[in-house]
Amino acid sequence: MLSTMRRSPAKALRGAIDDFAAASPPRFAISVFALLVLLFTALFSLPISSANGAVTPLADSLFSAVSVICVTGLSTVDMATHWSGFGHVLILIGVEIGGIGVLTLASILGLIISRRLGLRSRLRAASDSNPLRTKKGPVAEGQAVRLGEIGGLLATVAISTLVIETAVAVLLFPRLLIQGVPLADSLWQSFYFATMAFTNTGFVPTASGLTPYSHDVWFLGLIMVGVVLGSIGFPVIYAVIRNPRRPRRWPLHVKLTLVTSAILLITGAIAFFVLEFSNPHSLGELDPAQRTLQSVFYSTMTRSGGFSTVDVSQLNGSTLLVTDMLMFIGGGSASTAGGIKVTTLAVLFLAAFAEARGNEEMGAFDRRIPGDVLRIGVSVVLWGATIVAMSSIVILQLTGAPLDFVLFDVISAFGTSGLSTGLTAELPDAGVYVLASTMFFGRVGTVTLAAALAASSRRQLFRRAEERPIVG
Template identity: 45%
Template sequence: MCVPGPEWETVDLRALQHPARLVPLAFLLVLVVGTAVLMLPISRAGPYDASFLTALFTATSAVSVTGLSIVETHTYWSRFGQVAILTMIQLGGLGIMSGATLLGLLVVRRLRLSTRLVAQAETRSLALGDVTGVLKLVLLVTISTELVTATALTLRLHHSYGEPWLEAAWNGLFFAVSAFCNAGFSLYPDSAVKFAPDWLMLGPIMVAVFLGSIGFPVLHDIRQNPRRPAKWSVHTKMTLLGSAILLLGGLLAVLAYEWSNPATLGPLDPAGKLLGSAFHSVMTRSGGLNSHDVGRMQPETLLVSSVLMLIGGGSASTAGGIKVTTFLVLGLVVWAEIRGEPDVTAFRRRISREVQRQALTVVLLAVGTVGAATLLLLSISDFPQQDILFEVISAFATVGLSTGITPKLPAAGQFILVVLMFLGRVGTITVATGLALQARQSPYRYPEERPIVG
């Protein structure tokens, strides 16, 4: 896309025409290849039908790092098929992080020089020409986190659960990649339910999911200024603060509603209840794994989980959703309006009106998409509205948590989820970047008039 060095200054970005199309096209290419691979007889573990929809659904779920499935991963797919799924998860995770980050840097490059310098200083971003450095750092964070997590899980699976070394290593690696990429896939029939009271299993998974979900710009910012939070960008501060609030809020909500539920946290001791609540709260950021049966949770828990899933994780991360900063920007807009403030500010910095409009656009498009898909699924299936809404948000926010209805949906309903997973992963990035790339100064302004609002 570009070559680092002085010659980069001579490249006309207009030659790229629509750079925001690169990400969805790349994902679409991997999706097509992945579907073809999964349709091969060697990809199946038994005499199962080589269904195109099954292969398409699984490939889309893997490439979009969602985790929803209409078949059991550990029994339907052979080791070859499982390796193909893991490869797609890894490609999807690396592509999301590097692609979103590079598009974000590309947006900065398109601004005027003075604005670009301010934006670069504020975000502590790498220069756009240093593409190799960006990709190396993304690769380093990804591989190192996955290797450490895989090692910890392998040792635990072998010594505490009696799995042979090779089996433990494969299961640990699969868990580690799935966790960091926020993919939600598991080689166990009950996801992570059998590890519900085990801190040494669920702990490393939660850490990997969190690191994958906060976003590369945040990781880079912390790496540059590990002991000087005051030097962190507003984006980093908003992402970390918002993540902490959402994680704590989710934990407390799950504890409150599931404490006495005999189907989830009820039988556990206080430490087990705390672990189960923390795990579910982290997984709603887009992790997608579950240590308790989601379908038997209280309606209140499902509603809270749906909200957390729709918000998702950090920008330019492996997580989905509208993103934490988008949610906080709209919250700050509301707060400024209530207080009668002329500007929207965060950490003594003013949030531009362009960013406010982009956040509003992303949220409204997301809500509209979720609403339309929910209505379509309700019209072609007989499942309760709360289950349909949960499944739709899980697909669009690329989370992967499920109440168990996905395999039971009609083929048309499963295809709707395929579209949602693809749009949820690449759509918000594309829309947000497209809006920024089209930013321009108008030579004139129309007369102002104030419609009545509220």
């Protein structure tokens, strides 16, 4: 009792935070993200953060903070020219924090300080890397990262982030010099592009954007490599590094992520190539090689990359619809990408195939997938669709803009893609706040949000009588 009373305020605060994090990791994650958004909103509002030394309006500061922390890439101001050098440093710090994940970053710092991970930290990191950890009780054996592997995963997060971003920056550096960019600017821009690619944010450091490199195979290829490595997820990188020559030993999550991502990438590129083949504003005036390059690049960017070499507002309506679907799906779990995640889509299709064949169980690669994973997947899709629908309705009412443009930007915000038809920059303040909320919910994750809103998980000690409603 006496020792408790003698605890310093700092230790008491640390204990309270630790207890809150252990009691509800989802609520802790949302709280940390919200606090970071508020902090960066205040920092972006400072005169020192803007290039002209003026105070940035609250709506623009808040939206920029959410877009940075949620690694979305949408903006209501010109991110290249509006912010000062200090503002750009804030942007880089923010996207690194958001891309890696607040909980994972906190665990890495704790690992560096204490040189070990306690059980509570391991559980917290596992919660961030595996949505199934939001559920009480045993977790399926098919999970991507087991508790004992969290220390190795966190080391992989730190090392892979540093190595990949540095490698991409080093390879981009000579290309910028060849373009005529001064030495110091080339160094800064190469790391800026590399960071934005790996974190799947899509901001550019210059007003010209990707225009000087819009047909450059080397530059666009490196950007695509960075985006893909960031979007497949740290558990996938970790598993591949451990067993690079034995794919059969990769967890089911890794196989589903790689296979589904490849299918979506190829399908998206073919769709863009066919639908935009004769559009003079995109592929119509290009040679076959450039049409192929631009199609692959656009397909890679849709599921969270955010970079663009074409004017999205000039694309065909059919292309916008295909892009909507790809952005809603997003990238891999525990990655810098957003969306409902590719494994969610894979599980839903596997369940549909199993039902069509009359199988009671679904599975892939000689592994059975338990039913609770399907329920999680359905919940993710329904919550995501609900958020997109509600945001679209409100913004349609506020702006009166075309439905395809509104739906595109809303899904881009939810999936943290960053592509835009130009609507986001023209939104009134009320629409800015709605879209900022959409970005926040999309980044935090629909499963984590649902788990955080639930007061508690109740154990039901009885079963009701069974009756089958008519569906379909």
